[in-house]
Amino acid sequence: MLERGAESAKRGAADLLLRGQRIERLLRHGKQLAIVGDGGGVLCVQLGMTGRVVVRSEAPRGEPHVHARWELLGPRGERKVMTFADPRRFGGLTALASSTVLSARWAELGPDxxxxxxxxxxxxxxxxxxxxxxxxxxxxxxxxxxxxxxxxxxxxxxxxxxxxxxxxxxxxxxxxxxxxxxxxxxxxxxxxxxxxxxxxxxxxxxxxxxxxxxxxxxxxxxxxxxxxxxxxxxxxxxxxxxxxxxxxxxx
DNA sequence: GGCAGCCTGGTT
DNA sequence: AACCAGGCTGCC
Structure with a gap:
């Protein structure tokens, strides 16, 4: 469950889209990842060169280059924090309205x-x-x-x-x-x-x-x-x- | 079809 | 202080 979204102004749309939704599944095609919410929202992640998405019970204070952060609730209600950090800023987060949009986007790529x-x-x-x-x-x-x-x-x-x-x-x-x-x-x-x-x-x-x-x-x-x-x-x-x-x- | 430029930290 | 790394976009 994505409970509350992150601070990034630039990438704010991504977390708003998934807020309150249960993570239904994780997909990958080539170098792109997708987090699909049960409300239809999709968060597409590209790590670029130096991007990393890490899920921990607690995010370390003052971690550099964190561009987005989400608070998650595990299946037994345990709190987790997911962060997207990317020192070189070649990565990116994209909010997509539906898995249909995701399919269209990935259809432009070659096969995996x-x-x-x-x-x-x-x-x-x-x-x-x-x-x-x-x-x-x-x-x-x-x-x-x-x-x-x-x-x-x-x-x-x-x-x-x-x-x-x-x-x-x-x-x-x-x-x-x-x-x-x-x-x-x-x-x-x-x-x-x-x-x-x-x-x-x-x-x-x-x-x-x-x-x-x-x-x-x-x-x-x-x-x-x-x-x-x-x-x-x-x-x-x-x-x-x-x-x-x-x-x-x-x- | 090739490549500059984006970006930042690490290396020279 | 200059240079290098590279996924991807957009310009030539």
Missing amino acids: AATVETAHLMQALKETRRAVKAALLDQNLVAGIGNIYADEALFRAGITPRVLAHRLRPRQVERLAAAVREVLAAAIASGGSSLRDYVDANGQQGGYQTLHLVYGREGEPCHTCGTRLRGTRLGGRQTVWCPCCQSARDT
Whole structure:
């Protein structure tokens, strides 16, 4: 139950919409979360880079960068506090009037990356002339891949980040789709990648950052072949790959 | 299709 | 003091 809403003037609409409603369910599509109230209201959450939503019995005093706070009542009447904190302010909260509006919003995104079908990726990549990494990062093409997991998936698929998406061979796309699903499943199983800010709703850090094979490892030896990993800038993002294990051609 | 710019804390 | 990180929007 969302009992009382938060202080943020800018994002005030979000809590007003859900005030007094019982949380009916939590949804996720790609990197977006949604809290659906039983009165029809929906709060859509995007964490951006540094956003975090944490539910605790008590919020620490003076916690920095808290942009919204909600008081919750648990099933046995216990009081909880949910906070949205976001130091870099790339995240956001959006109040939606109904789950129909939410569906329309999410329909503009590509299918969820964690379960993306090979056939979808095949079709989508065929239709764009961008570098494959830029395509993977496009949420309208497939939803849920950020910079870390794009690099990690491309490494596992043995595909160089700059190869043009429409030039990929079917078996490369097949490997890529499998790699995307596997990387995300592994990362989720490890609780995500906590490089600096990320914690889950219980405040727990993830452990997948220790399992990154290429991201953040420019200049270090490839775990597979020992070659120095190379770094470049692609689509405005730091990009790391192994020049030996990742090739443009299908081999 | 590419990329500047938003934003702030941490690093150089 | 300058630079870097990056999800996403909007401009070229």
